[in-house]
Amino acid sequence: MELKGTNQEYGRPYNRRIVLETIRLQGPIARGEIAKRVSLTVQTVSTITRELEEQGFLLGSREVRKLRGYPPTTLTINPDGGYAIGVHLTPRGIDVALINLSGEIVRRIRRKLSRMTPKTALGVIADLVEGLAEPPPGNHKRRRMLGVGLAMPGPFDVESMSFVGPTTLEGWQGVPIRDHLAAMTGLPTFIESDHASAALGERLYGIGRNVGDFYYIYFGVGLGGCMVQDGAILRGGHGNAGEIGHLPLVPDGEPCPCGNAGCLERYLSCEAMERRARDIGIEGWIAEAAPLLRRAIAVTENLFDPQTIVIGGIVPPDVLSRLLAAAEPLLHSVAERAARKLPRVMRPPSGEDAVLRGAASLAVSGALSPRFGLLFAGDDEPELDHAVARAKAETRM
Numbered sequence: 001m002e003l004k005g006t007n008q009e010y011g012r013p014y015n016r017r018i019v020l021e022t023i024r025l026q027g028p029i030a031r032g033e034i035a036k037r038v039s040l041t042v043q044t045v046s047t048i049t050r051e052l053e054e055q056g057f058l059l060g061s062r063e064v065r066k067l068r069g070y071p072p073t074t075l076t077i078n079p080d081g082g083y084a085i086g087v088h089l090t091p092r093g094i095d096v097a098l099i100n101l102s103g104e105i106v107r108r109i110r111r112k113l114s115r116m117t118p119k120t121a122l123g124v125i126a127d128l129v130e131g132l133a134e135p136p137p138g139n140h141k142r143r144r145m146l147g148v149g150l151a152m153p154g155p156f157d158v159e160s161m162s163f164v165g166p167t168t169l170e171g172w173q174g175v176p177i178r179d180h181l182a183a184m185t186g187l188p189t190f191i192e193s194d195h196a197s198a199a200l201g202e203r204l205y206g207i208g209r210n211v212g213d214f215y216y217i218y219f220g221v222g223l224g225g226c227m228v229q230d231g232a233i234l235r236g237g238h239g240n241a242g243e244i245g246h247l248p249l250v251p252d253g254e255p256c257p258c259g260n261a262g263c264l265e266r267y268l269s270c271e272a273m274e275r276r277a278r279d280i281g282i283e284g285w286i287a288e289a290a291p292l293l294r295r296a297i298a299v300t301e302n303l304f305d306p307q308t309i310v311i312g313g314i315v316p317p318d319v320l321s322r323l324l325a326a327a328e329p330l331l332h333s334v335a336e337r338a339a340r341k342l343p344r345v346m347r348p349p350s351g352e353d354a355v356l357r358g359a360a361s362l363a364v365s366g367a368l369s370p371r372f373g374l375l376f377a378g379d380d381e382p383e384l385d386h387a388v389a390r391a392k393a394e395t396r397m
Helices: 009-026 031-038 042-055 118-133 177-185 194-205 270-304 317-326 353-368 384-394
Strands: 058-061 074-077 083-090 093-100 105-112 145-152 189-193 214-219 223-229 308-313
Touching (some): 031 042, 083 118, 083 194, 194 214, 270 317, 308 317
Parallel strands (some): 145 189
Antiparallel strands (some): 058 074, 214 223
16 A cells, blocks of 8 residues: 655644554665655655654664765664554453554463453453553563554444354443443553454555455454455445355355354354364365355455455464365456466465454554544553553443
8 A cells, every 4th residue: 555645734643654654564764765655755754753753653773884975764663662452352252462563462361251241351351451551570661552452243233243143242232342441441442343453464464564455354253354455444334344254155054143044154164163063073064164165265356356365363274274275276256367476365374363463553553543642642641550440440331
């Protein structure tokens, strides 16, 4: 995706975010090259990067001089300049990770919970966030926390599908999740579907750094997908684009909790794998699911024409390998081109970490956006532990 700034005064907060994103993607990079890439003047870029360095978000370095003159200073992201927490909430438990500005997972914690009530789950998340936000032993310097990003199963606000069935969080209807979590943690909170979060994590830190147009198929407890076009996540008119798990692809198939029959995730998901494996074994499930995956890939290619399809999620890697092998040969589609530079299907090395990184990046992006303004608000916010204690005392669910 090509990032472009604006030389209008009102665009300064936006320009800061664009410059920071360019450095994160392209660093180490000199100011002149940044200016060229984002269509801003070198003077504007120099002013922005000086502020970012003073804030501790950037690191500057200069190569050893080899010829006359001084080489330009190159800039990189300071990994410890800020942190965000990614949370992945599924019907089976909670994953929480502390992630730095470079997208590295500093620490992660997993909690297995079954039949989670909102009160229980959000309380556990708040406690985990508080623990992860604390400085490491021997270091009393407070971490700069940008926020919390929560990834959870969708779709959202759809009466027949939201919080219905074993692949969703049943019993969570009508709960103001973001408001409660923000109050309990004392941090800005952002929510996204798990498949969109995984696609965002892959776009920022994985295959998507070099591929602008790809479709991400997220193999979770349920099944979802997300198109990334020109580096941007396509969410649709109501944020629910990519719910391929509810494509009714099997005529007269199994009833789905959504009210339809033959929905894809009834056959192709972790929930389906475990349920069917009890009757026919893993190999039997793979033989049953592979033709449907083959069909889903062709449908996706014909609808979106991506450069490649990325398939990841929480499915065991060895099982996914066997499933993809069983899906070969792929069906004919618009993806069949002699000049292809990428395979039609790719597996990301990030695995399920893409969800946590994507969730955390929601908080980073939100904090850097003009409407929140946290990036340049200064460092005089209340201490996190005081904010958490106060919010917990005030919150009643």
